Amino acid sequence: MNGNHSLLEAFNQTTYPLVGHGKRNIQILKDALDDTDGNLDSDMYGAGKLIKEFQNRIAQYLGKESAVFFPSGTMAQQIALRIWCDKKGLKKVAYHPLCHLEIHEEDGLKELHQIEPILLADTSRPVQLEDVLSMNEDISCLLLELPQREIGGQLPDYSELEAISAYCLEKGIKLHLDGARLFEILPYYQKSAAEICKLFDSVYVSFYKGIGGIAGAILAGDDAFTKESKVWKRRHGGDLISLYPYIISADYYFTQRLPKMGQYYEEAKELAGLYNQCHAVVTKPPEPVSNMFHVHIDLPKEKLEAILIHIYEATAIGLTSYLRESSETACSFEVNIGDRYAHVPKVGIIKAFQMLDERIKETSGLH
Amino acid sequence: MNGNHSLLEAFNQTTYPLVGHGKRNIQILKDALDDTDGNLDSDMYGAGKLIKEFQNRIAQYLGKESAVFFPSGTMAQQIALRIWCDKKGLKKVAYHPLCHLEIHEEDGLKELHQIEPILLADTSRPVQLEDVLSMNEDISCLLLELPQREIGGQLPDYSELEAISAYCLEKGIKLHLDGARLFEILPYYQKSAAEICKLFDSVYVSFYKGIGGIAGAILAGDDAFTKESKVWKRRHGGDLISLYPYIISADYYFTQRLPKMGQYYEEAKELAGLYNQCHAVVTKPPEPVSNMFHVHIDLPKEKLEAILIHIYEATAIGLTSYLRESSETACSFEVNIGDRYAHVPKVGIIKAFQMLDERIKETSGLH
Known part of the structure; x- marks a missing residue:
């Protein structure tokens, strides 16, 4: 054997x-649904009370203007980078060599969006300001993953984050947060999610890591950004007629496990x-x-x-x-x-x- | 008002x-889950008994070698066309002017895959052999939607289908079926799904139209095709850790409503x-x-x-x-x-x- x-x-x-x-069994969904009235209407292609209320709840929690629910972070993050690249007219971004987009997505970013990534830092540590300063090329967006999962969940100091954010703002580089495990780092930083997200132009969070939902993600930012993300969500095939199984469970376990x-x-x-x-x-x-x-x-x-x-x-x-x-x-x-x-x-x-x-x-x- | x-x-x-x-309310999901043991393990990124058994069930029903469950038809069909285009090295396809890809997907096919569609027939009737014969350009794939939804659900004669299929085979053009409502036309054609699908190289079917599930689609074809479709599914952000809310409901209502x-x-x-x-x-x-x-x-x-x-x-x-x-x-x-x-x-x-x-x-x- x-x-x-x-x-x-x-x-x-x-x-x-x-x-x-x-265990990741279907009881997880049953528990979330047991709490919910069967007469509640499904969301419909991104519209409806069920999806809007949850999007508003998370937007507010993250301190962003608005938020869009996505079936996956893979979809949400490619789209975030695409929007920032289109805005600047430059299909170049930077991220850590062990970024999810680089090693787990079959090169979707390159194959679907023709975006070229510049790899920052070495594989043993998180990205630091120094890595950003020493880039020789202009980029549209810098993606930071907090914590950097593939190296055990490491974090830069908060002051390092602030410095990177200030530098990006000055240089016209959009800063995107891969916050797949954002909720999980708040106790260490002793900051609210909104305080951290304020350093970023766009934020993705996940609902099946620490939160323990079924699947699903939120992409948050300003209204123009999230509006455009909905167009790309449809292009990617992520604008499902009903996303409620994920939304209801995300909402249920977010309430239960955030504290x-x-x-x-x-x-x-x-x-x-x-x-x-x-x-x-x-x-x-x-x-x-x-x-x-x-x-x-x-x-x-x-x-x-x-x-x-x-x-x-x-x-x-x-x-x-x-x-x-x-x-x-x-x-x-x-x-x-x-x-x-x-x-x-x-x-x-x-x-x-x-x-x-x-x-x-x-x-x-x-x- | x-x-x-x-x-x-x-x-x-x-x-x-x-x-x-x-009503499209969450009772639809509750009913499907009530029938299912909470100890059943979730699917995991396309693997696991739950997803494999359903994929096999539908592959067999459609008479295809294998099948892949997708969160949406939008994703499944763009991917089908991309695979056929890559295989031939020609990014051109043909379909009806009121094809779902042309009018409901924010041009995902063009924006994400750079595939150029040739529009066949006029908007009042389905595609006929004559339209295919009179194309001036070579294409990788012809997509037929049966029935053509946007014109009330019209169908070509079965003999017309056979003729188109034979022509495509002869000319090295792949034939893809948009079967969003395939189950719904079997009584009219008096054919099995497998008999119809035999005319096509790849087939998409949906589980929330006549079947009345929550969302989700199947893409079926030969093993090489479906294997490649899984790579693109990941690139699109459709390879969710768990698709079971859609699979369980698709399975449940397929059994209930197909007859x-x-x-x-x-x-x-x-x-x-x-x-x-x-x-x-x-x-x-x-x-x-x-x-x-x-x-x-x-x-x-x-x-x-x-x-x-x-x-x-x-x-x-x-x-x-x-x-x-x-x-x-x-x-x-x-x-x-x-x-x-x-x-x-x-x-x-x-x-x-x-x-x-x-x-x-x-x-x-x-x-």
């Missing part, structure tokens, strides 16, 4: 997985601390700045899998459902804290991490 | 609307007959070939609105919720037969049409 498959199976059988909100972002953040720091106490284990970042971090362990994948499966069976605690092979002697995985963590008995967690530390030492030949 | 608004209000207050399946397409067709013919007996009223087509038709009435919009509101109040029967102004002295509207028609007392329908005929005559000064 394939290693990752048996790891996933063992993880799925644990009573106490440490990551996520829960818990501080809790997830504290729990992420606690859990990262436990990982970092283990031999041959480090987290990225060393101290999380959101509900997420990456774990890097210096052991070959097969050996670590065997250790983890043993721990899951012995403690009923699930640490991760998968491992990514970084090299022949190291692997990594992502941790996202959600509702589950708070329900896990602390004594079980302590035991699991004692076992992890001991087994890694044994396997590394330290015992 | 705006005329159309009060007509809509009066229509919404009738006990017996003649068109559609019912009723013959009934809707018969009822459409009956209702069109009643319209055609009225003074100054004609339907397009004169005899429906699906569950739909258009009604054209030679009266100014304001006058017809007053008549309709009066009929709705007097009989509790609702004929249409809106009127489109064709000229200063004529208007039209679309009729789609769904579940509702069968539940309306015949005597009420007869009375409503007697009133319509009388009032039109009175207003036209014939009494």
Whole structure:
């Protein structure tokens, strides 16, 4: 049996997985709908009370003039960059080399919009003002992802953000926020979403990461921008007759989980601390700045899998459902804290991490 | 008060609307979900049992190698045409001047794919072989919409379809079916979906017209085609983490309503007959070939609105919720037969049409 498959199976059988909100099953939608009157009218191609009220709610929360609900962030962000490129008449943007648009979208930005991206910073750290200053080319838009997911959810200092924003404003460069995990970083920055969004011309947020909805995104900005985004939404095939299954669940879980972002953040720091106490284990970042971090362990994948499966069976605690092979002697995985963590008995967690530390030492030949 | 608004209000207050399946409210989704176990896992970016089983079900039904679920037909069809254009290395297609891509998609095909459409036939009739033969330019793909919705849902003869298909095959032109209402025309053609789809290289079908689901579409063809369509689906931002709200409802209502397409067709013919007996009223087509038709009435919009509101109040029967102004002295509207028609007392329908005929005559000064 394939290693990752048996790891996933063992993880799925644990009573106490440490990551996520829960299983991604259709009960998530049923719960949101149980709360909603069946007589409520569907949205219709972007119109109707249901979609408008939610768009207004999020626009207000983000401190933007208006907002548009999209089926996906992929669609919303390509469109945001396209609008800013068209406005300036220059099809060039800049973003981090591990930006979602660069590595997860099959080059939609290039294939559908013929927009050329300039890659800023190296893959180990977030974009800084210095990277922007040292660009040799003019661009229409700079995209910043907060936190930078693919490197464990790292953030620049807030003052760095302010400096980048001021520079872009001065140079006539639009600043776009990939806020897929914006809600999750507010406790670290100790800022409101509106305070952060004020630094950006346009903002995308997601409703199925920390919020735990089904799918869907919001793109927010000034009225002219969001109006144009609706035209592109139709062109992309995203102006569905009904988006309400996503909107209703986004609204429901936003209400439920937004107040818990501080809790997830504290729990992420606690859990990262436990990982970092283990031999041959480090987290990225060393101290999380959101509900997420990456774990890097210096052991070959097969050996670590065997250790983890043993721990899951012995403690009923699930640490991760998968491992990514970084090299022949190291692997990594992502941790996202959600509702589950708070329900896990602390004594079980302590035991699991004692076992992890001991087994890694044994396997590394330290015992 | 705006005329159309009060007509809509009066229509919404009738006990017996003649068109559609019912209100587009969220109960439609609740009903589909009530039938489904909450423990069922979500689809994940196009993978998982839930999406695969439905795709297989529809691929088999359409007689195609494979099928891909899309959030919208707009997305699915642009992608189909793009794939065929790329394959031939020629960004030219042909379709009817009232094709959905030409009039309802904000020129997505041109703006996102740089594909140039050649418009065939005039706006009063469907595309015929003769139109294809008389094209002066080579194209990669011909799109046929069956039935042609914007002209009341008209169809070419089946033999015409066969001839077009044979010609395209001979000339190396891919034939794509806009089957937004494919299920609805099977009773007229007396063919299976697979028999019709055999004439086409690729097929799109929709699940919220006659089927009455929430949203969503299937694109079907051979394996190489559908595989490539998934890459473009991601580029368009349509590869959502979860599409299950649409898939579950598509599956549920497909099972429920596919067997009723013959009934809707018969009822459409009956209702069109009643319209055609009225003074100054004609339907397009004169005899429906699906569950739909258009009604054209030679009266100014304001006058017809007053008549309709009066009929709705007097009989509790609702004929249409809106009127489109064709000229200063004529208007039209679309009729789609769904579940509702069968539940309306015949005597009420007869009375409503007697009133319509009388009032039109009175207003036209014939009494």
